[in-house]
Amino acid sequence: MRVLRVLAVPGAALCLVAATPSRTAAWGEAGHRLVARAAVGALPPGMPGFFTAAAAQLEYLNPEPDRWRSRLERDADPALDGGTAPEHFIDLELVPPGALEARDKFEFVLQLERRGVRRPLEVGVLPYHVLELVQRLREEWRLWRAAPDAATRRHVEQRIVNDAGILGHYVADGANPHHTTIHYNGWSGPNPAGYATDRQMHARFESIYVGAHLGLDDVTPLVRREARVVAPLRLEVIRYLRESNARVEKLYQLDQAEPFGLDTRGEAHRAFTASRLAAGAAMLRDLWWTAWVTSELPAGDSTRPGDRVVVEHRPPRxxxxxxxxxxxxxxxxxxxxxxxxxxxxxxxxxxxxxxxxxxxxxxxxxxxxxxxxxxxxxxxxxxxxxxxxxxxxxxxxxxxxxxxxxxxxxxxxxxxxxxxxxxxxxxxxxxxxxxxxxxxxxxxxxxxxxxxxxxxxxxxxxxx
CATH class of the missing domain: 3.10.450.50 (Nuclear Transport Factor 2; Chain: A,)
Known part of the structure; x- marks a missing residue:
């Protein structure tokens, strides 16, 4: 019934199926795979063995949501692409103060419309989609712990690996500053610094440049070694995306100095890109670890895994x-x-x-x-x-x-x-x-x- 509430708002129904702009796939196949491989490699020893053994599958699944967005299927019916595109980004410049405290993505969309945003889903719902997937993964870990027999546990393990892989895609998206800004494919609006406005900038950076110049050896040393429990979950996810957004102008400055592409040689370009991929890998590792560690708890409770108290996020009273x-x-x-x-x-x-x-x-x-x-x-x-x-x-x-x-x-x-x-x-x-x-x-x-x-x-x- 909550979907119907959104559809009943004037203008929001159009946003759900047709108004979201097409966005270039994040990081490309190579970048997404790098994030997943680095995240698996940084997992603590306490992660269940079947999960770390699924490294190849987790890597394969990281680019998966972009594979769903094929032109063939979009031409057949826009429902899939139009309905899932907002999950890949959040234009933080368009988010009013306090809006991300909304209970869920539907309430978030309603808040945006109430505050005068004409096409609210064009703002994106990336933080909510990450939250949903982490919560789903945590529930699956609870089911795994409570499985009555080995066969049931194997079924749940398949679900855990699949959803953890899909979660990885959206966490990797958030590490790319392009996925947190209105300047997602060339500078938008007033441009006194003269930054790139070409509609290939997104792909030049995350696909062409990354595929040609970045490897696992560039990323792994930059991933924070110690896994942490991400708490409070919502605020930490938002902070992660804001930290990425704070690097938008640096990305454009680097591109202005030497355009990102196949022949780019700047060391600053390599360092910047590797640090963003490493930030995505560290956050993904931490979210996987958080879902596992905190699955011992009833929802909303707090406990101590090792010497750390896990504090669940809830909206304030x-x-x-x-x-x-x-x-x-x-x-x-x-x-x-x-x-x-x-x-x-x-x-x-x-x-x-x-x-x-x-x-x-x-x-x-x-x-x-x-x-x-x-x-x-x-x-x-x-x-x-x-x-x-x-x-x-x-x-x-x-x-x-x-x-x-x-x-x-x-x-x-x-x-x-x-x-x-x-x-x-x-x-x-x-x-x-x-x-x-x-x-x-x-x-x-x-x-x-x-x-x-x-x-x-x-x-x-x-x-x-």
């Missing part, structure tokens, strides 16, 4: 991010709870920018200030075990807010206990830096220091 009061309340509630109770790390993570930084201040034995800087994952990993073992309640005892325009600095005094009625273990001040993006509040960073002799909480900050 609307009340948590609608006001500063709600933001601060959720900031404390998400980490608080009795011994044995899992923390709401997903709720906590939804309050912050993907690149949020925490700075914990302390003093050393000589009384000199010491700053410990953490991202959200490091904070969770360092806190979860003790919080669940001993219990932890953090309560606000005073607040001061300085707001200017769409920014706010919140000084929030707190005290901590192991039980709500237990003795106070410590007190301090959280300095929370937040901003309003027109739809919700975000926390950009948090700095805190503890009360100690010579460093009392200012009386004016404490509630009467």
């Amino acid at each position: 609307p009340d948590d991010v609608a006001t500063l009061d709600g933001l601060v309340r959720a900031f404390y509630e998400a980490v608080s709870g009795p011994a044995g109770q899992p923390r709401e790390w997903w709720r906590d993570r939804a309050l912050y920018l993907p690149d949020v930084r925490f700075v914990a201040m302390d003093v050393d034995s000589a009384g000199r200030p010491v700053a410990r800087v953490l991202d959200h994952q490091a904070f969770v990993d360092g806190s979860d075990r003790a919080f669940r073992r001993d219990g932890f309640f953090e309560t606000e005892i005073g607040r001061e807010v300085a707001r200017f325009g769409n920014t706010a600095t919140i000084r929030s005094a707190y005290e901590t206990r192991r039980r709500p009625d237990g003795p106070v273990l410590g007190r301090g001040v959280n300095s929370i830096h937040a901003f309003w993006d027109g739809a919700r509040w975000w926390i950009a960073s948090v700095v805190w220091d503890e009360e100690r002799p010579g460093n009392p909480i200012p009386p004016a900050l404490l509630r009467p």
Whole structure:
């Protein structure tokens, strides 16, 4: 029924079948195969053996979605090509702030149309398609774990390899800056720098140049060695695509200096292209690993594979991010709870920018200030075990807010206990830096220091 909701929006039905521009196949056969081979080669030893043994099949499948887009089938009926083309790209310049928080790709399309985008599917839905495929793969791993017999498990293994291979295609697409921009095949719109506008630029770069000049030895050394769990999944996928989009102009600058093609010799061209292929391989390896590792969990739960807590992504609770009061309340509630109770790390993570930084201040034995800087994952990993073992309640005892325009600095005094009625273990001040993006509040960073002799909480900050 959700498809029917999209079809009912004026103009959106046309987008679904006919309005999406034809896009050149990403990376070409050679580039897609390189990404898959490098990703398989970088998998950790803990990946099930049947998966790593399927390296040749995973490599073959990476270009597969482009094979479906043949002219023969498109001429027979445009349904397949028109319906799947938006899955290959996202024109991030056309995405309004907050739109990628939409629940799914159908709601995303509706949001774009409400905000005045005339042909919303021309913006693309690549991040949503990657999310769908990772979630599908994770469910298949759960089925594999629960298979009642060997025959059933073999059937599920075939499905896992197939969908992992197809996922690889779209992750590789996202590594190519062309697939994240309106400038996907020549510069579009105002062009004061005089970048290439020919309609062969896409193919010159990702097919002709890559096929002639790049090999596995160029890519493999650049793939980050350590696999990581990608969490929160949605925000990390979006960040990956934004990082690719940030390299669009560099791609055109290189092409301006020496056009990409069969005879290109520039070392900067080779280094840039190899780094993009390696970024795709690392992300693909990490998403495969994430789907496997987190398949031990019920959907939406968090656990510790090894020493790492996996934090699932969910959209924020609307009340948590609608006001500063709600933001601060959720900031404390998400980490608080009795011994044995899992923390709401997903709720906590939804309050912050993907690149949020925490700075914990302390003093050393000589009384000199010491700053410990953490991202959200490091904070969770360092806190979860003790919080669940001993219990932890953090309560606000005073607040001061300085707001200017769409920014706010919140000084929030707190005290901590192991039980709500237990003795106070410590007190301090959280300095929370937040901003309003027109739809919700975000926390950009948090700095805190503890009360100690010579460093009392200012009386004016404490509630009467």
